Amino acid sequence: MSSMFDSVITNLDINSYLQFYKADTFPTIHPVHWLTSHFAVGGYSPLQRLSGMLTAHMTQIAPRNGFRWHPHRGLEIFTYVIDGELYHEDTTGGKGAIMAGEVQRMFSGNLIQHQELNLTDSFTRVIQKQHSTGRRHGDAGTAPAG
Helix, strand or coil, X not given: CCXXXXXXXXXXXXXXXXXXXXXXXXCECXXXXXXXXXXXXXXXXXXXXXXXXXXXXXXXXCCCEEEEEEEECCEEXXXXXXXCEEXXXXXXXXXXXXXXXXXEEEECCCCEEEEEEECCCCCEEEEEEEEECCCCCCCCCCCCCC
16 A cells, blocks of 8 residues: 655654644534544645645544545645554555555546544544645556646
C-alpha cells in the first residue's frame, strides 16, 4: 500500500511537524462517537499555502470504526498513518493495510469509491491531505498526465 513517496515522508520528523502546527487547535468537524478530527480549512492553517490543497486534517479513528464506502472525483489524496493501521479498499481492486509510518497516494480520476477502516482494537491516527487535480482526468488510480 506504500507509494514512491514513502522515503520522503518516512524521513520527515513528523513529531516536530505536528508540534509546530498543533493540529488539535484546528476546528473539530463532524464529531461522532467514534471520530475525533481536526481540519485545516478556510485559512486556519499554514498548510493551505500548498498549491491546490483543499483540506488537511488529523483524524483519530476509534477501534472497529471508520469511513465506509464513499466516492471521490478529481482528487489526489495522501494518507499518512501516524499510529495504528488503516485498512483501505477501493473500486480499482486496491486493498490492504497502511501501517504506522507509511503513506498512501490515491488518484480518484473521474470516480473512485473507497473505504478506510480501523479494524484493530486500538485507536488509529492519520493525517490526510486532499488536493484538487485542477481538471478531471482518466481512470481512478492513474496519475494525471503532465
